[in-house]
Amino acid sequence: MQRKIRVLTVSSANMDFVMNVSKVPSAGETLSDPGGYSFIPGGKGANAAVAFRRLGGDSVFCASLGSDANGAALLDIYKAEGIDTRFIRTDPKNPTGLAAIMVEPGGANRIIVFPGSNASLDAKFVESALVQCKPDALFLQFEIPAGTVLAAASAAAARNIPVFVDAGPATPDFPLEKLPPLEVFSPNETETETYTGIDPKNPDLCLKAVMELSKRVRARYYVLKLGGRGCYICDGKYYYCLPPYDMPVVDTTAAGDCFTAGLTLEYLRSGDMVRAGKYANIVGSLSVSVKGAMPSIPTAAAVGRFAAENGIF
Ligand code: RIB
16 A cells, blocks of 8 residues: 655644624624624644644644644644654644634635634744654745745755645735745635735636736745636646636635645655646635535545545546
8 A cells, every 4th residue: 555645734723712793894893693602622733733734644743732622623633634643843932723603605705814823833843843843845824924835845945845835814914025935835816815915816826926926935846726617726836726616605714724634645655746636626616616624625635525426547
């Protein structure tokens, strides 16, 4: 049997406080809404780490949780998923990260994150995790301090470990120029506009945005996540517009996180970025049809079934 690909995710962990609303309130407005609320495990990093595992990888998660009930509950969940949690630290001073999420009918969401313990994930700790873990790839997002992201990326690059960056959330002052050469740099539409000033609303503008991005960050592949329009992949020479697969949209939370995790894992398994883009589009499409962050992340079996039923690959 083929050895599982080991991916180290150095990123965030949150508890999501999710409110299902029929309308978001305006400033100064109070609304009463029978839509209900729930606490659901989330956080961009944790969503990706769970996706790596459910999609058939060996997933190692390096993160910082608070010394509180949410932290304990999340750690149990990661263990039950089969994630390697040796590099999750407990911050005695700050609470576990919390995301307040409003989901509207149609699946659009608005998210505010209170970073809490995510802000204390430090460079020294992640460098030591990287050295001990010896992963096949490093996966990063921007929901932890920029210095920690840069230190992890540089430590991996110095050891020839490929680095995949999911460039969310949009962080206008992130020093992209300081990142080492990457395998993949993948922003969504909002993030692309934040880093380039270009709204990638058509293929020409996607190409212009990639050209702007390439002035700031060196990557073998730029993969723009275009939500309901699928994704745009560019390697500097060729580009590919890959459409999404049609699914009822219930909640888009975590679709981008598991898209990029799926892309990373399938690219590492196959060495074929176009195949990886199609695979990631299936992962993202399946995710939007289920409510919540972590509950919506599909398994390898679900992706395989969908691909077979729809004649993909
Ligand atoms: O990308 C979705 C995630 O963003 C949520 O789970 C929330 O925790 C925030 O990190």
